[in-house]
Amino acid sequence: MQRVDRRALTGDSPDVAPWLLNKLFVHGGCVGRIAEVEAYREDDPASHTFRGRTLRNEVMFGPAGHLYVYFTYGMHFCANVVTGPSGSGAAVLLRAVEPIAGLEVMRHRRQGRCALADGPAKLCQAFALDGSFNGHDLLGAGDPGLFDDGTPPPDSPLVGPRVGISRAADVPWRWRLPVAG
DNA sequence: GGAACGATCTGC
């Protein structure tokens, strides 16, 4: 199994996002197959980078393949994969993964609940991702990492509008695996 | 300096 190729992530986030479906997110022995993603871009009113560079969003303006983790609603973390050329301010939000390994640990972190990683904040809780991972390179040698086990992205992913945003709410930049969701 | 608002989740 190999790391995702960084060059593949330097494309436009609405192109990279569906390509990330079926890739593997790995952290501390926990493995999840990416099942739902959303694209964000600098010229996109719903993006954290829309109003330019700030302290919070600086990682999104960095190189592709790094992790952008932000804190929201006073209690939740959400994780993104930075995409595009360095400086472009784009990323793909990891909304859901299908748990493959480390289910016991994830379930414990999720306080015994059955829904392990079917939402961006649940995913972060299950994989123990918090602000300390902001800026981490997913394509380097360390952990967490992003891997390709050879499973291609789906031919016809489900497409729809992004969730939980008020601006550009009609833009269809959310993609999901077509089966079970 | 202050106020408003979240790329959410949970329990009622």
Add this chain to the structure above:
DNA sequence: CAGATCGTTCCC
């Protein structure tokens, strides 16, 4: 359907 809960951003 509303509450939890606080950092970021924007406006005065």
